[in-house]
Amino acid sequence: xxxxxxxxxxxRAYKAxxxxxxxxxxxxxxxxxxxxxxxxxxxVAMIHNEKRIATGAHHINQIMAMAxxxxxxxxxxxxxxxxxxxxxxxxxxxxxxxxFHSLLEHKDDILRYHIIQGTTYTPLPFLSFKTPLVSHFGxxxxxxxxxxxxTSALLSNEIAIWHELRDLGIISGLELETFRPLRDxxxxxxxxxxxxxxxxxxxxHVQGELTDMGVLPERIKVVxxxxxxxxxxxxxxxxxxxxHIVFLGxxxxxxxxxxxxxxxxxxGLYRSFPDIPKTTICMTTNKKLKEWLRVAFPAHYMHTNIxxxxxxxxxxxxxGSILFISSRYEGFSLSxxxxxxxxxxxxxxxxxVAPEIIKNGENGFLVSSNEEAQERVRDLISNPExxxxxxxAARKTAEQFRxxxxxDKLLELYREIRVEHGxxxxxxxxxEP
Numbered sequence: 001x002x003x004x005x006x007x008x009x010x011x012r013a014y015k016a017x018x019x020x021x022x023x024x025x026x027x028x029x030x031x032x033x034x035x036x037x038x039x040x041x042x043x044v045a046m047i048h049n050e051k052r053i054a055t056g057a058h059h060i061n062q063i064m065a066m067a068x069x070x071x072x073x074x075x076x077x078x079x080x081x082x083x084x085x086x087x088x089x090x091x092x093x094x095x096x097x098x099x100f101h102s103l104l105e106h107k108d109d110i111l112r113y114h115i116i117q118g119t120t121y122t123p124l125p126f127l128s129f130k131t132p133l134v135s136h137f138g139x140x141x142x143x144x145x146x147x148x149x150x151t152s153a154l155l156s157n158e159i160a161i162w163h164e165l166r167d168l169g170i171i172s173g174l175e176l177e178t179f180r181p182l183r184d185x186x187x188x189x190x191x192x193x194x195x196x197x198x199x200x201x202x203x204x205h206v207q208g209e210l211t212d213m214g215v216l217p218e219r220i221k222v223v224x225x226x227x228x229x230x231x232x233x234x235x236x237x238x239x240x241x242x243x244h245i246v247f248l249g250x251x252x253x254x255x256x257x258x259x260x261x262x263x264x265x266x267x268g269l270y271r272s273f274p275d276i277p278k279t280t281i282c283m284t285t286n287k288k289l290k291e292w293l294r295v296a297f298p299a300h301y302m303h304t305n306i307x308x309x310x311x312x313x314x315x316x317x318x319x320g321s322i323l324f325i326s327s328r329y330e331g332f333s334l335s336x337x338x339x340x341x342x343x344x345x346x347x348x349x350x351x352x353v354a355p356e357i358i359k360n361g362e363n364g365f366l367v368s369s370n371e372e373a374q375e376r377v378r379d380l381i382s383n384p385e386x387x388x389x390x391x392x393a394a395r396k397t398a399e400q401f402r403x404x405x406x407x408d409k410l411l412e413l414y415r416e417i418r419v420e421h422g423x424x425x426x427x428x429x430x431x432e433p
Contacts, residue, residue: 004014009428042073042414045110047118049079059308059334060225061119062137068408073414078106092181095317097188101125114223115414123196132417133196138225139215139331140209141186147329150175153339161264162255170288171255174246190214200410201352202332221413224353225332226406231312232399238319238343240388243381244277244301245269246323246344248315249335253286262349264325269324270297273377277301279318281311315342320391322380323364324373325326327351339397340364343391347376363393 017416044341065075080102100122114364116126118133126133151162151174165171190213192200199220201207270278277299283430284290294302330352339344346364348354358364365376380387395431
């Protein structure tokens with residue numbers, strides 16, 4: 001056989017093989033597209049308060065719904081409409097409870113779904129029906145109450161800060177006018193938690209709180225929260241800058257919430273390092289606090305109430321900086337994961353999911369006092385190689401909190417509930433005459 005003929009046969013064989021392989025890949029792709037998704041057939045009614053925007057619960061509800069839909073589940077959001085108007089302050093808790101009870105106007109539509117899921121006490125109106133109920137506990141009100149001390153019980157330097165804020169007119173007093181609304185909600189959360197089909201706890205700490213309420217351990221499933229996929233979209237290699245001390249999160253506006261979020265701890269740490277730049281990204285409804293924070297510290301970069309999907313761009317310029325989690329209580333702490341995803345090294349009090357994921361000296365530090373936090377800041381500032389290594393480890397840790405993970409765990413829970421519900425129905429039917 002001559003060379004020309006040999007080359008021709010080789011080309012034809014290559015083309016035939018290549019065409020066959022393309023056909024296999026196309027067939028495989030078609031099969032993948034047509035393959036049933038894990039959530040196909042699952043119908044979930046989710047109860048939300050659409051007015052509570054810019055809160056952690058609001059963002060998590062969105063993430064759960066979107067991720068479930070991407071996996072083929074049918075998800076519909078239901079919102080209550082009828083608020084008790086002009087309720088006196090001591091009845092605000094009851095007003096919120098009655099607000100969600102008004103969802104009974106949607107009863108016929110909601111009961112057509114396989115699963116009804118709400119946040120803490122919101123599934124209350126459907127406790128009397130047979131449809132399985134799931135209550136998602138990102139935090140507990142009893143946790144707020146137990147973790148937020150009276151001002152007089154704080155350290156002297158912390159008390160001084162609260163007196164300063166009061167004298168400046170940033171807060172109206174040192175305590176809430178009444179704790180009754182929170183206690184009413186805490187009581188209702190306990191009632192609902194002990195009666196729904198399953199409780200979701202977003203951390204082991206919340207799991208313990210639910211157990212203390214009397215919820216059976218086998219009826220609690222720990223499903224960590226997730227953060228939006230856009231936190232992970234940046235592909236280029238991060239560039240380290242001069243380290244800042246960073247605060248990221250919701251501060252609130254009233255004295256109770258500000259104390260819960262550890263505003264006094266944050267102010268104390270900022271004042272301990274006047275020469276280190278600071279970046280604050282916060283959500284607050286307190287205009288006087290916002291204006292005071294803007295000018296209270298030297299070298300301070302302030303971002304208030306900015307759109308959440310713009311925050312990664314701000315934080316990505318702070319790679320290798322120090323994230324301070326000052327809260328006295330968190331059920332999970334989205335801010336912790338969001339900051340770590342951008343290569344911030346966390347120094348955190350032992351709240352929410354922090355003790356589950358922070359390994360001291362590897363991807364962050366857990367602290368029990370502001371003095372200890374100051375020591376950790378000094379250590380990280382003086383050891384840039386260590387700080388940058390921990391920044392990379394923090395970023396890697398955050399990867400486990402992508403949105404797909406929460407959807408897969410929810411679907412696993414829903415399937416478990418449906419099997420159990422079907423078995424219970426069969427047993428009930430078998431004993432009826």
